[in-house]
Structure formats: C-alpha cells, structure tokens
Amino acid sequence: MQSIELNVDGRSVRVRRGATLLDAARAAGADVPHLCHVPGLPSRAVCRMCLVEVEGSARPVAACHVAAQGGMAVRTDGDGLAAIRRAVVEMALAEHGGPCGRDGCEVDALARDYGVMDAPWTPPPARPGFDRSSDYIAVLPAPCVHCDRCIRACGDRDVIRRTGWGTGVSMGFRGEGALDDAGCTGCGDCVAVCPAGVLRSLSDVVRDERRLAAASVAAPAPALSASSAAAPPLPVAADDDEGPGAPAAPAGAGDAGSGRKRFANVFIAAVVAMQVLLPLRYYVSDDEFDERFSWRMFSPIRMIDCSVSWATGPERTPVDARDHVHDVWISLMKRARVDVVEGFARFLCQRQGGNAQVYVDLTCPHPDGQARRPIPADLNLCEVRP
Amino acid sequence: MNMLAERWDRFWHQNDVLRVRLTTFRVVFFGLLAFDMWMLMVPRAPRYGVNGFNVSHLPFLDGLLPVPTQALVTLLYLVGGFLALRVALGIATRRSLQALTFIYGGVYFWSQADSYQHHYLISLVLLICWFLPHEFLHGVDEGHAMPTLTHVRSWAARLIYVEISVVYFYTALTKTTKFWMNGWAVDKIIQTDSMRGFLSFCTGSLGLEESVAYAFTAHTIMLWQYFVAFAFLVPRLRPLACLSGPIFHGLVEVIDLKIGWFSWYMIGLYYILLFPDRWFLAIGRPIGRLLAPFARLFEWLVRARPIEGGAAIMAAVAAGLVSAALVEAFVPVAGASVTAGVLGALVAFAAWPRADKPVPRPLLRAGLQVAGVAAMVVSLRGSDALFDYHRFWGGDLSRRGDLHGAVAHYEIANAVTSGPARHFQLAELYEQLGRTDDARRAWLEGLAREPDSERGRRGLARVGVAP
Structure with a gap:
C-alpha cells in the first residue's frame, strides 16, 4: 500500500494514501475533537468541530473530510482554532437545548471540555414530541444537533432523513410519519451512533424513567419530559434476579399497556391456578390409578401391571384386545386407565350391535398387597356405560 | 392490598432476563423439540387411530373430533417439527409458535395413544412461550436488533420458572408415600445392571442391606426435588441447583427410564435457566468463540x-x-x-x-x-426414525392379520435401513402369502445382514435353499 508523508504539529507522520487529515492527526498523537465524524461511516463534515489549519490554505479545513497529501503542513491547535471550536460547541449546545445531564451525552461532554456549560443559549424552536411508535427505539427529536450520524448509519435502509430547511431543519423519517411507519427494522445502528440522546433504545428510556421515579423527582428532566408525558414512569426496579443496577430491559410482550398487563395477569393467574389445582383432582377423585395431570412421575402405582381380559356375549366368549387395537391401548388398560377401558368397551358394544354384552376382568395388584378391581367383573359394560 | 399488588407487579412484570439467555433457551429448546418430533415422535404416529379406536385426554373431545389417522398425525408431527425449527431460528416466530402449540398440544389432548406427562408439560411451556419478548431476541426476523441491549423484561419467562417449580414440587409431594420412601419404587424403576451394581457396591462397602440404599436414594430424590422446586423461585439457591440438577437428570439417563430426550431437555434447561448470569456468560464465551464464524456469516446474511x-x-x-x-x-x-x-x-x-x-x-x-427441511430429511434418514415408523406399523398390522399391509411396511422399513432389519419377519409373511420367491430373497437378504441367525437358516431351508 502506498503511503505519504506529511507534517502535523511539527511532527513528521506517514499515513496510507487516501487517509484524512484526522487520521494523520491521530497518527501524530494530536487530539482533534469531532462530533459528526464516526469511524466507518462516510464523512459529511457538517459540524465543523474538527477544523484544522493547513499551510497555504486561506481558511481552516475539516480534518475528517480533507484527504492528507504528501508534504502538507498541518496545525491542529492554536488560539484561533480553539475559539472556532468553542463557538461550534456553543452552537451545538444551543441546538441541543442546553446541557441535558444525560450520562454519555457527547454534546454535554464537549461543552464541559470547552467550558461553555454556562454559556447563554436560546431554547430551540419547538419540534415534534416523543415518538414511541417503534418497539425498539424511542425518538426525542428536540435535542438533535443535526450531525447526520443516524442518517449515515441507516444508509441504504433510508429510514431516517433530514426534513425542513434553515432554522426549521429537523430529523425525520421516510414518509414524513412515525418511525415505525418508515420501515424501521429496529437494528439499532442509529441508536449506537447518536451523540445527543435523540435516538435511544426503549430499554434505556424505561430505565431512566424508573430511576426518575425512584429518585422521586417531581419535575422530570428536560430530556425525558416528553416521554414522561407519553407514558407514566414505571415503578422502581426489582433486584431479585440480577441485583441493583442491572442493565435496563425493554418492556416485552405484555408489559406495554395496561390492557396487555391485565391480560397478562389473568393469563398468569389461570396457568398457575391450573398448575396447582388440576393435580389435586387426583387426590379428590376415587380413581387412584389416573395420574395423568398429577405430576406423579414414577409413582408406585405406575410400577404395576394389571391383568385385563375381555369377554362378550352371554357365553362370555373371550376377546383378544390385540386383534382390535394397538398395543399401546392395552398397555394403558394394564395401567388401569379406566376411561380407556370404558372406551374400548364402547367400541366392542358398537361392533356387536343391539343387546350387546361386554365384560372385563380388570385386576390390579397394589404395592400394599391388596388387589383392586376398578370395574366389577360381572358388569355388562354395554348396559352401564353405553 | 396495594403492597400485595406491588409485590405481584414486581415479581411478574419487572423480571429482567439476560437477553442471550432467552435467545439460547429459544434456540436450544425449540431446536431439540424439532428433532424430537421428527426422530422420536414420528415413529409413534402409526399407533394413532388403529382400527378406528381412540380415547382422548379430555372426554368432550371424543364427541367433537374424528378419530385421528396415522397419516394425519405423521403430517402434524413433521410439520410441527418444522415449525419448532422456525421458532428456533426466529422465522415468523409468533405465528409458527402458535401453530406449533396447537399441533403439539392438540395431538396430545386428542389421544391418549401417547400420554407421557412430559408432553403435557411441554404443551404448557409452548403456550407460555407465545408471550416471550421474541422481537428482542436474536433471530432471522429480528436480525441484529438493538446490539447494545443486554436484558429483556418478560413475565412469561418468570412463568416458565414457576411452571417448572410447581411440577417439581408435586413430583416431590407425591413421593411422600411409604412405597416410595421405603425404596420399593426405586428398586422397580432402576432398569440397568450397572446402577444396581453400583448401589450394591456402596451398601456392601458400608455393610448395609441393599434395601437401605434404595430407601436412601428415594429420600434423597424426594428432598432434592423439594429443593429444586424452591430453587427455581429463589435465585440464591440456584447455584446449588444448577450443579446438582444435571447430575440428577444424568443419573435418570443412566438408569434408562425410557423417557426419550426428556433428561437432555432438563439438563439443557438447568444451564440455560438456572446458571447465574456470570456463570452463564463464562460458560457461553468459549461456545460463542466456536460459533463465531457462523455468527459472522449470519450477521453478513442479515445485513x-x-x-x-x-x-x-x-x-x-x-x-x-x-x-x-x-x-x-x-x-x-x-x-x-x-x-x-x-x-x-x-x-x-x-x-x-x-x-x-x-x-x-x-x-x-x-x-x-x-x-430446515433438509435437516428434517437427514434426521429421518440418518436415524432409525423411518425404520421404526414402518416396522412398528408393520408389526401392528401383522398382529391384527393384515398381512398385505404388513408386507408393504416391512418392505419400506428394510429399504430405509442398512443395519439388521425386518427381513426375517418379511420372509415369514411372504411364506404365509405363498410368495416363495420373495420369501427366499428376503431370507437371503436377512442372512446377509445377520449371518449367524438360526431363524434365518431354518427359514431358508424351508423355502428349499441349503444355507
């Protein structure tokens, strides 16, 4: 790969051909601040934060955008540049609506670095409120500084766009509607690059709401005011599973609205009640062999095999059940599954037609030594259980 | 009352779960279910609706539904497995899951022909899984949604824990009978000589009666199940449970209870559901490194x-x-x-x-x-599933005197396996049907696979060929 050599702040550095002045500055160990630039995304040079002076150039140039050339002499520092950057940060902070106080806000961080936190700023014009149309991403356009990072991160998906002109410029979405209507797949790339907290994961927003509620803040912080209006703050986080300070989680299915929550509560109650109560059927019914819904895995009753023999007609002609049904049913009869025995009796009765007689000799040993006969042997099942 | 409502809300609606844990649960549970349905349940399809007989689990269904047929149950199991795989991959997740639940639970309640309680448990888990936050999990449809997201909130995940806890509680509670406590039942259920030998060795070394070992084992199992029932609800108990659980379910496999893959489901669930976050991630890291190339390929495909x-x-x-x-x-x-x-x-x-x-x-x-469909085909052809399917069906038809039907199924069974098959049974059926040439060919084919079989030699002699 071809490389070029240039001078940055008096140091000679060598970078690959096609590298930007920002790359060269980094290679020289110079700290050039930047806001709209994100490595890996195409450069737009819209924030003018990374301006540097190039010998022979009448005006400072954007380091993230201008390609380095061999023999260039670049200055990344100086009073003039510092003044320009301070002005850029003040403008960004004004666009941002002043310091938001959110952890990780890059605009706040720059403002702190340049000592402009207390600079006078004018509240930005009113913009659309909190967009929670997406299941993944919450959008609060107000603090947007128009760095275009999100537009570039979205790339070909083309969901996020700029709308309006001049002072009315704002971030918007394809179709001029809500995020969810613009074909957003919720990939989160825009959230990952947004420096100002405009695009945030719903989970982060929920977490902040919970923290606000926990801290009993009467007036919500500016960055969350719209969200707080859109949805009431959630109760304080539980720490039963992961401990306090667990990362935030988005509300899953059933957690969003009160209607869904009511449904969830009914569903939970129904499933738990069924789970707890249905097995009791085994204890209150008189069929000690039917364990289907009792969670009696490997109970003593299942260790025994009853003997089953069938007969039909007044002469009690023996019937081999295996001639009629699959072996699995016979196994169930041997386990004294009474409804299967009755089902097979019905089956034989129907086959015989009118005045049918079907008898079963079902004898079940028991671990206690007392054999049981769940169905009396002299009972014509076609009469009692037609 | 407010306090109760608050505790309820906190317990169910503020349950944050590691996202990768739920994704792993979905992939492992539904992936296993897919292959379980294809490889273990499809062979059981021929038992449904034989001779028009059926008894459902819920009596009112007998009056509402027709008798299931083998072909329909086969179709439902094959399609159900495919839907389970789609859920594992995250393709049309919720709709696939709903259809799968109706198929799996529907077939279970429709007939007692396969009435393992595990199917009942899985039916309930499937229903609960409808309400997992699938849109936040990794999968084909979700892509790489919210890459920085670590936890998701889910009451359905909590309900799965409660579900399993209740099952463990009842399995322990119902063991408080003298026939369990005195070791009688344990003695009956241990199927393997190795386990019996191990228990004999232990008691012999300590100079105790063998029955003491069975009673001790029975008590241990019961107490352990009580413990696990609580461990699923109390996070602090989980480290101990997730160490002892796999051992218990591993031993269940050792004693060969013939419960399919249920033990493996449970061992998987212990890792996925009970391991604390730090352990889970530590164990998952090397697995993740192994799977990294696939993950990169997936990421590339998604983008x-x-x-x-x-x-x-x-x-x-x-x-x-x-x-x-x-x-x-x-x-x-x-x-x-x-x-x-x-x-x-x-x-x-x-x-x-x-x-x-x-x-x-x-x-x-x-x-x-x-x-996924190719995986289904490979799993069916590469295992004994299709062989079992046709030999079970052929055996049942043969027992009930439908020799032509039995021959048809045994012929397919023999064609789909390369190991010892059902050639001798087929040869005998050919003989009964008077198809001597076919019988001779079947005896020879059977002997080629099992050269030492006395039954084969005698059969071959019967059709006029000196072995």
Missing part, C-alpha cells in the same frame, strides 16, 4: 441487501418447490405428498413478499427454511 419484487417471488417459489421435492423424494411416510405440499407452501408463504408489510430478509428466510 445483505434484501431482494424484492419478482426476484423475491421466484426465491419463495423455488424454496417451496425444493422443500416439497425433498420430502416427496426422501420421506416415505403415509401422506408424504400432502406433507410435501404443506411444507412447501409454508416455506414459500414465509418468504413471499407482501405489499402491506415488508418481509424481513426473504432470501435468508427461504434459504434457512430449505435448510
């Missing part, structure tokens, strides 16, 4: 530019046709053509572009579904 319009329609049609052709060509089961058609339609429909709402990654959806 690939989606196809649209005519190309997408062609891809959907092609995927459907390939899937149907695979089933038709390689899965000789009752109603194979219908199954092929249904699977082909499912594949094509999931990848079909729609005007109202974009289908996420239609090409990836189509490709992975075809791969």
